[in-house]
Structures are given as structure tokens and as C-alpha cells.
Amino acid sequence: MKWVNNMTHRVRRTMPLLPISIVMQLTELTARQIRYYEEHELISPARSEGNKRMFSLNDVDALLEIKDFLDQGINIAGIKKIYDLRAQPEIEKTAPQTITDAELRKILRDEILNSKSLDRGGIRQGDLSRFFK
Amino acid sequence: MKWVNNMTHRVRRTMPLLPISIVMQLTELTARQIRYYEEHELISPARSEGNKRMFSLNDVDALLEIKDFLDQGINIAGIKKIYDLRAQPEIEKTAPQTITDAELRKILRDEILNSKSLDRGGIRQGDLSRFFK
DNA sequence: TTTTTATGTCAGAAAACCTAACATAAATTT
DNA sequence: AAATTTATGTTAGGTTTTCTGACATAAAAA
Numbered sequence: 420m421k422w423v424n425n426m427t428h429r430v431r432r433t434m435p436l437l438p439i440s441i442v443m444q445l446t447e448l449t450a451r452q453i454r455y456y457e458e459h460e461l462i463s464p465a466r467s468e469g470n471k472r473m474f475s476l477n478d479v480d481a482l483l484e485i486k487d488f489l490d491q492g493i494n495i496a497g498i499k500k501i502y503d504l505r506a507q508p509e510i511e512k513t514a515p516q517t518i519t520d521a522e523l524r525k526i527l528r529d530e531i532l533n534s535k536s537l538d539r540g541g542i543r544q545g546d547l548s549r550f551f552k
Numbered sequence: 553m554k555w556v557n558n559m560t561h562r563v564r565r566t567m568p569l570l571p572i573s574i575v576m577q578l579t580e581l582t583a584r585q586i587r588y589y590e591e592h593e594l595i596s597p598a599r600s601e602g603n604k605r606m607f608s609l610n611d612v613d614a615l616l617e618i619k620d621f622l623d624q625g626i627n628i629a630g631i632k633k634i635y636d637l638r639a640q641p642e643i644e645k646t647a648p649q650t651i652t653d654a655e656l657r658k659i660l661r662d663e664i665l666n667s668k669s670l671d672r673g674g675i676r677q678g679d680l681s682r683f684f685k
Numbered sequence: 686t687t688t689t690t691a692t693g694t695c696a697g698a699a700a701a702c703c704t705a706a707c708a709t710a711a712a713t714t715t
Numbered sequence: 716a717a718a719t720t721t722a723t724g725t726t727a728g729g730t731t732t733t734c735t736g737a738c739a740t741a742a743a744a745a
Contacts, residue, residue, distance in 0.1 A: 437569055438732080438733080439732085441569050450733080451691090452692070454735090467573070468700090469699075469734090470699085470735095471700065472734090473574070571701080572701085582723075584725085585722080587703090601731090602703090603702085603704095603730080604701080604702055604732080627722085628722080
């Protein structure tokens with residue numbers, strides 16, 4: 420017999436559920452790093468009544484992505500620009516975007532030039548697999 | 553384009569993620585109630601290094617079920633017995649279980665006699681729907 | 686070489702959580 | 716009916732966690 424109260428697969432991705440200590444474990448980032456990324460507006464975790472940061476699963480996803488970008492040599496400004504571009508996908512491929520477009524090319528070019536042939540093959544977010552099934 | 557870091561649907565149900573404040577919101581139980589149920593071994597939430605309770609999604613499910621049982625008039629002892637019986641499903645329907653079985657019947661009988669015709673129709677855990685999609 | 690970036694570390698304060706104790710209404714037992 | 720038990724409320728004192736802000740620093744960029 421199955422029971423009714425199974426919320427596991429229904430939790431909203433945007434619900435602020437997790438304290439920073441748990442997010443540190445899930446992402447292997449320090450509190451300092453997480454706060455720094457928020458300071459630079461890469462994430463906007465919710466706050467408890469007492470001003471403690473509360474993170475959603477989407478926030479965790481975002482942090483893992485930020486970590487990945489940084490590991491790839493992209494800097495905070497670059498990540499922010501990528502996010503900005505993601506936010507307006509409808510203007511994409513229409514009129515040229517003056518400076519914005521050029522900036523993106525520069526970012527991408529720099530990324531290629533900076534890649535340092537790290538070649539971290541295959542295993543993406545490998546360590547996290549121990550947390551998942 | 554989809555991104556790789558989507559942990560949302562892969563979080564282990566048993567991972568201790570949530571502080572008691574969040575569990576209070578999710579279940580609409582007080583901290584006192586949650587701690588009392590733990591004291592009576594209906595749940596066993598994990599602990600942080602500093603001894604703070606950390607709850608898994610399974611724990612939340614369990615608490616919602618406990619709440620439901622209590623609302624139905626079943627007391628803590630009854631819930632515990634139900635859990636015990638659930639833990640040995642293989643003995644079920646075989647040899648008579650002496651006292652255990654009789655105790656269960658008493659519980660069920662008492663539940664029926666105590667039902668007070670509350671008749672809380674249909675809507676199960678209704679309020680929680682606002683938390684889910 | 687100077688500046689910027691990303692992160693470490695520390696301090697003091699506030700919030701969240703802990704256990705333990707006492708209080709109590711409602712239900713149960715005697 | 717009186718005494719006890721159950722499930723929960725409340726309060727107090729102590730510990731853990733998190734906060735902001737400041738200063739420090741290695742590596743990268745200008």
C-alpha cells in the first residue's frame with residue numbers, strides 16, 4: 420500500500436528550504452564564495468525573517484553552474500553577462516546588439532584563449548554523484 | 553539548451569537537508585510537536601555537527617503522516633505500533649501474532665469508536681497544496 | 686608595477702536551535 | 716469523582732549558526 424504524503428517529487432524548485440551550511444555541502448563552496456556571488460548578483464537567495472539566507476534547489480543548481488563556469492576560467496563579469504543574455508532570448512538573432520554582442524564575443528574569445536588546455540574530460544560535477552541516486 | 557546541473561529531481565529522499573524552521577512551515581507543526589514525536593521515536597532526524605536537527609524529505613513525509621494519524625484520533629502509541637507492524641510485513645498473514653495482533657485490533661476498534669463522526673471529507677493535506685506544483 | 690579579482694580569516698552581534706523544566710486542558714484510568 | 720496520563724504550550728539559559736563588515740592576499744589583468 421502506498422501512502423498519500425509523498426512530497427518528495429513535488430517540492431517546488433523555487434521554495435527557499437536550505438540553510439547555507441547545507442548548500443555548502445551540496446556545492447562544495449565556502450560561505451564566503453556563496454555570499455560573494457550573491458553580492459555580485461549571480462544569485463538572489465531568499466531570506467528568513469531573521470535575515471538568514473534560505474536557498475532553493477534552483478539556487479543550488481545555479482551555484483553549481485557558477486562553479487562550473489569559474490572552473491572553466493570565466494570570470495564573474497562574464498557569468499553575469501551570460502545570464503543577462505539568457506534573460507532576453509527573443510532579441511537574439513534579430514538586430515545587432517551594438518556593444519552587448521561584441522562583449523559576448525570578447526568573452527567567448529577570451530575563454531578559448533584562456534582555456535589552458537585543462538581538458539577536464541567527461542566527468543561533470545562528478546563528486547556530487549554521491550549525493551544522488 | 554538544457555543545462556547539466558539539475559539536481560532538483562535527484563535529491564535523495566533521505567538526505568538531511570532541512571532545518572526545523574522549514575519543516576515547521578511545511579508541516580504546520582510546532583517545534584514542540586516535532587521534538588515530542590522524535591522523543592517517542594516516531595521519527596529520527598539526523599543531526600548537524602552542532603547537534604541541530606536536520607530533516608530529510610522522508611522525515612517530512614513521515615511527519616505529515618503522523619499529523620494525519622493524530623487528526624484521525626490515533627494516539628502516539630497506536631502510530632508506533634502501526635510502524636512496528638509495517639516493519640515486519642513478511643510475518644503478516646502467517647502465524648498468529650499473539651498479543652501484537654490483538655493490540656492492533658484494539659487500536660482499530662478504538663479508532664472507530666472514537667471517530668466522533670468528524671467526517672473531514674475529501675481534502676487530504678489540503679493546505680499543503682500551496683507549496684507544491 | 687599597480688590595480689583588480691576572488692577568496693580567506695576574524696570579530697562582534699543577532700538569529701535559530703537545543704535541552705530541561707514547569708504548566709495545562711483533555712482524555713483515560715482507577 | 717479523583718488521580719493519572721497524554722499531547723502540547725511556554726519559558727529560561729546555553730550553544731550553534733549565520734550575519735555584516737573589515738582587513739589580508741595570491742593570482743590575474745591592466
